[in-house]
Amino acid sequence: MKQVLYIAVFLLSGLGFSQNMTLFEQGNALYNDGKYEDAINKYQAILETEVHSAELYFNLGNAHYKLNNIAPSIYYYEKALQLKPNDTEIINNLNFAKNMTLDAIDVIPEVGMSKVLNNVSSALSFDMWAILSVCFVILAVAMFMNYIMSEGTKTKRFSFSLAFASLFLMAGSLVSAFHKYNLDKLDNPAIVFAQETKVKSEPNLRSEEAFRLHEGTKVQVLDTVENWKKIKLTDGKMGWILAEDIKLLNRF
Known part of the structure; x- marks a missing residue:
């Protein structure tokens, strides 16, 4: 059957x-x-x-x-x-x-350690960073065992150094993996589909207008309250937009 x-x-x-x-x-x-x-x-x-x-x-x-x-x-x-x-x-x-969009929105550049960490973490997927972490753990254990079993001074020194380096790389891989996970979790992009929409300061029609957006603009969705979405632009501006005016990209 x-x-x-x-x-x-x-x-x-x-x-x-x-x-x-x-x-x-x-x-x-x-x-x-x-x-x-x-x-x-x-x-x-x-x-x-x-x-x-x-x-x-x-x-x-x-x-x-x-x-x-x-x-x-x-x-x-x-x-x-x-x-x-x-x-x-x-x-x-x-x-x-x-180039056909109307909204010209600046991008706030990343600086310092935040930029370095984001670039490094984004180089690989969360799964790949996790696999690398496991590989470095295995290598560290193997080198530590070799350190214990070896008799030569040079071999012991090499095994100990490589074991220590593997542990350091394992820690770095774990940090990158969890940071990549958080980046992916927070990444919730959407495209404005309304020809023109008013972005409000609060999630209701009576609130003050913060700014306006036009079709084709990409935003990041931060929160949801009933039929409103809290969005953030690349220049740091935030506000509330009607859910029907945007379309989420992460939904397949």
């Missing part, structure tokens, strides 16, 4: 893959013919099957860009970049789309 179930699941997944490939090819053909709305519909049909890929999001971004849909084009380029962080083509197209 289990074998029949496995075969059925395999066949269904294969059928779904085939259908999505057909939709993707149809979408590409429509895009090449300049039928961008129709292409978007084909790509969206794939997303509705819970299939995600950088190529799919990239093509969606391109189609929306051709239609001058600022917010959707930036949103889907950002989604593609999440799956392929170092893809130069995605980065270039995203920069072109950002």
